Amino acid sequence: MIAALIRFSLIQRLMLLLVAAAVVAGGLWAFRTLPIDAFPDISPPQVQVIVKAPGLAPTEVESRITFPIEMEMQGIPNQKILRSTTKYALSNIVIDFNDGTDIYWARQQVSERLTQAREALPKGAEVVLAPISTPLSDIYMYRVKGEGYTNSELRTLQDWTIRLRLRTVDGVADVNSLGGFVRAFEVLPDPRQLAAQGLSIDDLERAIERNNRNAGGDRINRQNSMLLVRTLGQLRDADDIRRITVVTRSGAPVRVSDVASVREGSLVRYGGVTADGQGDVVTGLVLLRVGANSRMVVEAVKQEFTRLAPTLPKGVTIEPYYDRTDLINAAVLTVEKALGEAVVLVVLVLIVLLGNLRAALTVALILPLSVLFTFILMKLFGVTANLMSLGGLAIAIGILVDAAVVVVENVHTQLAHAPKGVSRLHLVYRAVTEVATPVLSGILIIAIVFLPLFSLTGLEGRMFAPLALTIVFALLGSLLLSLTVIPVLASFLMRGRAHGEDRVLAAIKRVYLPAMRWALAHRQTAVGGALVALVLAAALFPFIGKEFMPVMDEGQTVVNLEKASDISLEASLAIDAPIQKAVLEIPEVTGMICRSGADELRLDPMGFYQTDCFLQTKPREEWGYGLETLHDKLRAKLEPFKKNEVEHGFSQPIDMRVSEMLSGVRADVAIKLFGDDFAVLEEKAGQIEEIVKRTPGASDVFRARLSGQGYLTVDIKSEQLARYGLNNEDVNDVVETAVGGKVVTEVIEGNRRFGVLLRYPEPARTAPADIERLLIKTVGGAMVPLGMVARVTEVDGPVLIQRESARRYVATRTNVEGRDVVSFVEELKAAIEREVKLPQGYYIDYGGQFENQQRAAARLGLVVPVSVALIFFMLFSTFRSVRQAGLILLNIPFALIGGVVSLFISGLYLSVPASVGFITLFGVAVLNGVVMVAYFNQLREAGRTVLQAVQEGAERRLRPVLMTALIASLGLVPMLLATGPGSELQRPLAVVVIGGLFTSTLLTLVLLPTLYAWLETRAEHRKNRNGDKS
Structure with a gap:
């Protein structure tokens, strides 16, 4: 089949050139139209249930709303985890589903439940499903500004003009409004006047509700x-409300x-936004649809x-303060630059080591063709161009030319020693055809190596699946093009003239050949030295730290503030102003x-006690220092506010959401204590907090406070009640409306x-005595x-109150x-x-990066050995020898030497990217x-002895082995040296591969021939x- 494909390609050379041109055109079109993002979609299928319960305390919300909904949600198929957060007037329930679950099916299941x-929820509870978005959907944040406009006017403009226009944009799930005041008409009863007229607040509520309606009388x-026919009775302004008759x-009338004042005001606020020490502002947040x-x-x-701008009122402007495309462009630029530099380096190595410009050009053409072929498959399979998928291409660059090198080398040899009368084709x-089978086997082996990445689950699986896919796509393209287009190009470009050995290779041989002969003569010393190096690397391994993923610098800092747990919203916003003024004293913060x-x-x-502050800064190149120094300057400015019970921490927009998505907590590590009793949870969590604070490496430690909120019960x-003919609902209604406030109509x-x-005016609803004076009207009309x-x-x-899998916890x-x-958590756990x-009945769970690292390590620990076993069977089927298959697999542990040592020297940790490097x-x-082994066998079949085959084969295969190692290494050098956003994820991988290939290549060229000669000689003697015995 392969031979037929090669024959067809060479017979239909013009057609193959047209196919190559089509790959170029299709690849360029696919690249221009590929969706581009900073990351793959790493969010699990998630449905969020939001329940607004105005006026209800957290314990009431938990028992009457959160718990009933959790009970209904349990048992939904494909459910992965159920979390809830209960606070004042709010219940937020999050259901994560297994990967691959259709989000619309999941939402339907939740809606049905x-x-x-x-039916079990209290009256007035408003239940909605969150928009079809993910925790990482915050893609664009902006501020609405207008000189001479109140925050209420700007908020009205945001809610009823800007938001509605943006929601029509394709791909926008919703637009969230934050800050300012939501315009409303406030009716503030005078308790004395109500009592004098024998009216209750319920009478006032019913009167307003019944006098705000238009109706139709048909025709x-x-x-x-x-x-x-229609009746017009709808309220139009505050005067209409004032004229409503309550009773006659x-x-x-x-x-x-007569009994209340009416004014234009605002609804009860549950959040606010301040900026630059100047007080309240109005902002919007665009949410991306899944x-x-x-x-x-x-x-x-x-x-x-x-x-929209020309239609806005004069003087109103919209200023962005967070734009996801800044990160996307910077991250993609980082990997695109590394990719381009890698191609240049690879081509230079080809020219130097092949020593023939035509041959190098023929091989080099595989790079753009394979990359463009990969873009076509990415488009077909819906893979976005992002940091990971393009990073996969950068990794593959060094491997893509391997098949083409083998093909071109053999073509050149055949042409150089061709007998007369034999056609070029x-x-x-x-x-x-001579090298097609080994080329196919080699590509399949490399593809098998990347199979473990497809087995990863959770965030790491969603993150690295695109990387593995693009590598496999690129390898497939390289294989097809090396067996079809490259032979056609070789038939046009290459000549049969032999070329001399280049000086670089000759210089390398002068060092290599004596070293290899010495190793053959001193086998035990050579093998012993390699084993010592392996043992030393193994001894270093425990000293290499472990983590889930390196933290990527997103280019924007978020300061997370935690204040006194019982702080009011107004006090919380007031504290923000001096904090902002202090931080703005840092010259780099704008x-x-x-x-x-x-x-x-x-x-x-x-909660009101929680604040996220987005910093806007000058360009990094103007700082003159790094991010850690900025954090130190911020700490110095924020430290004095600890006396006001303000704790601080630092994060980044995406990193913050990812941490929250993984564990429900915005930090690297979450220590969750599960149990039922609030007092026990509070006590034990306090002990845990003290231990965390004194553990080396802990930073920005914070414990969620369960208690500390004052309740007026x-x-x-x-x-x-029975004596006056009243019931509980009568009391609840009065308290809810008079104290909490109730929107009775529109x-x-x-x-x-x-x-x-x-709602009662504030002076009439502040103290317990005020609440006791609220009047309740009995059935007989008496006021109690x-x-x-x-x-x-x-x-x-x-x-x-936080819950996970229907159990309370404090984090x-x-x-x-x-x-x-990993070492931090292990020390902390002990x-x-x-x-x-x-x-x-109480237990502790460790979440965040640690949990994900443990899961990824366990999965790789299971799948990598299976992958090695598959490689062994591939090698055995190729060489028909357990001995030779095992000999080749010995390269793997010796390749680890350089990877481990390079990680140790660089100070990087063993993370998922580093594991991908291994x-x-x-x-x-x-x-x-x-x-190496295939050529040794080929020479022996041609009549060489084992020692002759090893010496001659090692010399002749020096060039391809060096080329494979050098190209793979140099292809990753740009990733190693990159400094832009995303480089933090690529660097561990590059360090491992470059360091590992150094020792692997050295041992392949020296130790493998030595072991091959020893094992094969013993086999021949045996x-x-x-034979003599028989």
Whole structure:
């Protein structure tokens, strides 16, 4: 079949050239139209349930909302994990599904379960599904500015003009509004006037609700025409509300204006945004729909802003403060630059080591053709061009030419020694068919090496699957093109003239050949030296730290602030101003936008005590120092605020969301203590926090406070209620409306809707005594003070309740600096087990990077040996010898020497990218072994003795082995030296491969011939002895 393919290619040379041209054209088109992003979509299929429960305390929300919904969600197929966060007036339930689950199917399942759960929820609870987005959907953040406009006016513009326009952009899941004041009409009853008129707040609520409606009376026929009938009673402004009649007594109406003041104000706020020490601002956040391309969507959003700008009120502008495309462009540029430099280096090596410009050009053409072929397959399979997929191409660059080198080398040999009368096409055909099988075997072996990457699950699986796919695509393209297009190009470009040996190779041989002969003569010393090196590398390995993934510099810093757990929103926002002014004293910081509390959509259930501050800075090249120095300067500015109970930590937009997605906590490591009793959880978590703080490497340590929130509890007296003919709902309604506030209806202005908020004025609802004076109307019309039927007390209670798999937990979080995550957690675990005694039923779970590192290591530990076994069977099927297959596999442990040593010297940790580097190393090391052993066998079949075959074969295969190693190494040098965003993920891989190939190549050229000569000579002697005996 392969021979037929090669024959067809050489017969139809013009057609193959047209196919090559089509690959070029198709590849260029695919590259221009490929979706581009910074990362693959690393979010699991996730459905988020948001329940707004105005006025309810966390314990009430947990028992009446969170728990019933969790019970309904359990048992949904393909469910991976169920988490919930319960806070004041909010329940946020997140259901992660197994990879591959259709998001729309998952949402349908959750929706069906919610239909049943709604029946058990309290009146007034608003249940919604979050938009079809992911935790990483925050792609564009902007601020709405306008000189002379109030924050209420700007928020109205954001909600009813800007947001609605942006939601029409394809790929936008939703637009979140944050900051400012949501315009509303406030009705503030006067308790004295209500009492004087014998009215309750419920009377006022019913009157407003019933006097805000238009109605239709169908139509009236009039001869040949008709009239549509309608009544106009809808509220249009504050005056209409004031004129509403609440009750009529003796023909005299009692209007709303008689018992309450009406004004334009705002709804109750659950979050706010401040900027640059200047107070409240209005911002928007564009959310990416699942499956959409962030770069294209952001560009479309910017275009929509351009069209929108002329229609905005004079003086209103929109200023972005976070743009995901900045990171995307920088990350893709990093890998594209490394890719381009790698191609140049590889071509130079080809020219130097092949010593023939035509041959080098023929081989070099495989690079652009294979890359463009890969772009076509990426387009067909929906793989985005991102840091990982393009990184896979950069890794493959050094391997792509291997097949073409073997083909071109053999073609050149055949042409140089061709007998007269044999056609050029026949010689090319014979040369290519001779090496087609080993070329195919070599490519398959390398492809098998990358199979473990497809077995990874979770975040690491979603991150590295595109890398493995592009490598396999590139190898497939290289194989097909080397057996079809390269022979055609060789038939046109290459001549039969022999070329002399180049000086570089000659110089290398002058060193190599004596060294190889010495090793053959001193086998035990050579093997012993290699074993010593292997033992030393093994001794170094425990001193190499382990982590899940290196932290990527996204180019933007987020300062995370944690304040006193019972702080009010107004106080929280007030503290932000001096913090911002202090930080802006750092010359490199040009802006700081801080968000406290929950957003409009409640996608991020932050409390008033939690604040995320986005820093805007000058370009990095103007700093004169690195990111760690900036963090040190920020710490110096933030340290004085600890006296105000303000703790701080640092993160980045994507890193923050990834950590939260993995463990529900925004940090490298989450120590979760599970249990039921709040007091026990609080006590034991406090002990854990102290241990974490004193563990070397801990940074930005914070423990979620369960208690510390003051509660004003209205304890209803059932017997007193019965005496007055009242029930619990009567009390609840009065407290909910008078104290918490209730939107009783809406005023419609064109397409805009503004709530009518009924609530007592603040002086009448602040102290417990005020609450006790609230009047409840009995069935008989009597007014009863709430204090007569309930006891009002102040108690302490939880501010936050977190649950995972329907169990409460409290999390202590920490970042890790100056050491690896795994050793940090292992030391921490030992200290906690030694010092913290947990009651029965309580347990600790370690989440975040540590959990993912352990999962990835366990999976690779299982799959890599299976992959090595597959390689062994491939080698055995190729050489029909267990001895020779085992000999080639010996390259793998010796290749580890350089990888381990290079990791140790560089100070990098063993991470998933480093593990990918070792996997790549296995493939190249095995391939070099195949090249050597196959040629040794070929020479022996031609009549050479074992020693002759080894010496001659090692000399003749020096060039291809060096080329394979040098090209693979130099192809990764640009990744090693890159400094842009994303280089942190590529560097460990490059370090491992380059270091490993150095020792692997050295041992392949020296140790493998020595071991081959020893083993094959012993085998021959044993065979001869057996022959003599017979």
